[in-house]
Amino acid sequence: MLGLEYILDLYGMQHIELAEKLGIKKQNINLWIKKKQNISKRHLPTLEEIFGIEAKYFSKELTDLDKLEIQKEKLKQDLHPVIMKHEEQFLIGEENDLVEVPIYDKDEINQIEHDIEKAKLIKKFRDMVNRAEHQPYLDTFKLVLELLDKAQHEPTFHKTIEGLAHYLEVLPDWVSTGPEQDEFESELFEVLDDYNY
Incomplete structure (x- = not known):
């Protein structure tokens, strides 16, 4: 599974919502997820900022270890652990x-x-x-x-x-x-x- 798709699902964010945040069309998000287009490098810093996830995860096929690392970052954001x-x-x-x-x-x-x-x-x-x-x-x-x-x-x-x-x-x-x-x-x-x- 492509990182962007997994992250959107984990964060419960719709394609349209992300497209609005990036100032692009929903179709671009669909093309990225279907791997018909690469995620534009200019959007990676914004994706990092929106989700608090390193840019390297958005464009790659995730391993189980990658998924755990992403889940950990989300938990940190949600729970604010000390x-x-x-x-x-x-x-x-x-x-x-x-x-x-x-x-x-x-x-x-x-x-x-x-x-x-x-x-x-x-x-x-x-x-x-x-x-x-x-x-x-x-x-x-x-x-x-x-x-x-x-x-x-x-x-x-x-x-x-x-x-x-x-x-x-x-x-x-x-x-x-x-x-x-x-x-x-x-x-x-x-x-x-x-x-x-």
Whole structure:
């Protein structure tokens, strides 16, 4: 679905109303939505201003993640949430690091933030599985999924994953859950070093 169509639906705005705000004919809006014409670049700043949504979303086919991001912006406009505090969360991506994540006074905003993080993880996992061309890698993905499904509440599982993340330098050394974890990792690294070919 084209972003403009989704945004109009989410905001409950008719084509005619948007056309009046932009000073154009309703037919232009219809042509944009049917992808028979591109949205004029000169109208993008006005669209951003009307909806409080970044211009990049109006002209593209939206992913589920895009839709969640747009819903979050609408919720912020509707609820005017206040940031109550910040929590540190580990961010995996270009630069693995801890980031300050806002915690809002409105559960709806916190829930959609959680849904966005889940959608990002699902997308990343899907991309990784699609890149796995050989059977051994797929078998590893299957095993990881089984571990997550059956052992996600086991302390040993979490300690081992964090240890592997440090050993393989996915996590920076300064990120640790405490002295007990550091001791566990020290012993784990000895075993890993003995079997590292």
